[in-house]
Amino acid sequence: ATGSAAAVPVDERFDIAYITPVTIGTPPQTLQLDFDTGSSDLWVFSSHTPPSQIRGQEVYAPNKSSTAKLLDGQTWSITYGDGSASRGNVYTDNFAVGGLTVEGQAVECAQQVSSSFTSEEHMDGLLGLGFSTLNTVSPKGQLTFFDNAKSKLDSPVFTADLKYREAGTYDFGFIDKAKYTGEIVYVPVEMDPGYWTFTSSGYAVGSGNFNAAPISGIADTGTSLVYLPNSILTAYYRQVQGATNSANYGGYVFPCSATLPAFTFGIGEARFTIPPAYISYAPVTEGSATCFGGLQSSRGIGVNIWGDVALKAAFVVYNGENPPKIGWANK
Numbered sequence: 001a002t003g004s005a006a007a008v009p010v011d012e013r014f015d016i017a018y019i020t021p022v023t024i025g026t027p028p029q030t031l032q033l034d035f036d037t038g039s040s041d042l043w044v045f046s047s048h049t050p051p052s053q054i055r056g057q058e059v060y061a062p063n064k065s066s067t068a069k070l071l072d073g074q075t076w077s078i079t080y081g082d083g084s085a086s087r088g089n090v091y092t093d094n095f096a097v098g099g100l101t102v103e104g105q106a107v108e109c110a111q112q113v114s115s116s117f118t119s120e121e122h123m124d125g126l127l128g129l130g131f132s133t134l135n136t137v138s139p140k141g142q143l144t145f146f147d148n149a150k151s152k153l154d155s156p157v158f159t160a161d162l163k164y165r166e167a168g169t170y171d172f173g174f175i176d177k178a179k180y181t182g183e184i185v186y187v188p189v190e191m192d193p194g195y196w197t198f199t200s201s202g203y204a205v206g207s208g209n210f211n212a213a214p215i216s217g218i219a220d221t222g223t224s225l226v227y228l229p230n231s232i233l234t235a236y237y238r239q240v241q242g243a244t245n246s247a248n249y250g251g252y253v254f255p256c257s258a259t260l261p262a263f264t265f266g267i268g269e270a271r272f273t274i275p276p277a278y279i280s281y282a283p284v285t286e287g288s289a290t291c292f293g294g295l296q297s298s299r300g301i302g303v304n305i306w307g308d309v310a311l312k313a314a315f316v317v318y319n320g321e322n323p324p325k326i327g328w329a330n331k
Ligand SMILES: CCNC(=O)c1c(-c2ccccc2)csc1NC(=O)CNCCc1c[nH]c2ccccc12
Pocket: 016, 017, 034, 036, 037, 038, 039, 080, 081, 082, 083, 084, 116, 120, 126, 218, 220, 222, 223, 224, 300, 301, 303, 305
């Protein structure tokens, strides 16, 4: 079996996150979820979510699904590094993505969501694609959609083809040769503690020379920006007139009119270049002449994150064989 579904920017101006349609239950209820390789819970806005915490999101109502079953005594609670959080109870139900159906998928229903989720009006929840070891359901951890689907997939893989300010695709079970150019370069995945963690071979700023240096990080579709060691950030923003690391805005900002260099990262011998437009991420506030950078420091995070700003410069293969590996190709 295979599946294929669109990854659409939640808002047409900045690629804050990407949403993908899924169907849950009988008759099918359609929701738009953020497919997130940086976490492992599938949770949705639901009929159990307080109305005061819902602002336009679609909700999953298990009591309207003839195939929904409460997982009695199971609860979940997740807090992301940016401080956002949600928690609730758990049902199993039929779950489909782009023609690929899993029966008995654990669907975590929100009984509480934090304000940053309430304010993302088009995002009806998250679909975790990290390793199931990270799943927060207690006392019995649940499997991700990918882990449940894997045995029936033609190939135990899924791919991410995210795009700049336009719809891309998530494919399950196959690698679409039309979506990339050249060869796919694979590197090993260090799956502890449950993230898709790999090591980049180095970086270059603009047309400068390539700095060969191992950079470990997470290939994370659920994080908008790229978070790298401070030394790389200072080397990059040194090239940007008027750039400062602003305590006020919580990261590197610069005049929106500034000329930005591209940023190149290595995967083995292969090279991937993030165009300047992806790095001039967004004005700090609506209409401001100060822009927030798509490259930020991982100081204080404890892990480097290759988020959407980097991922949309490549075609990425998440290979769930044992041992897992991650493949990168230009497109
Ligand atoms: C900024 C969101 N990312 C993180 O917190 C994160 C961290 C992390 C850890 C500590 C401090 C900062 C970040 C490590 S892995 C990792 N990745 C994830 O947690 C991936 N899932 C993010 C889901 C998520 C959190 N807030 C949102 C708002 C909109 C769309 C999606 C989200």
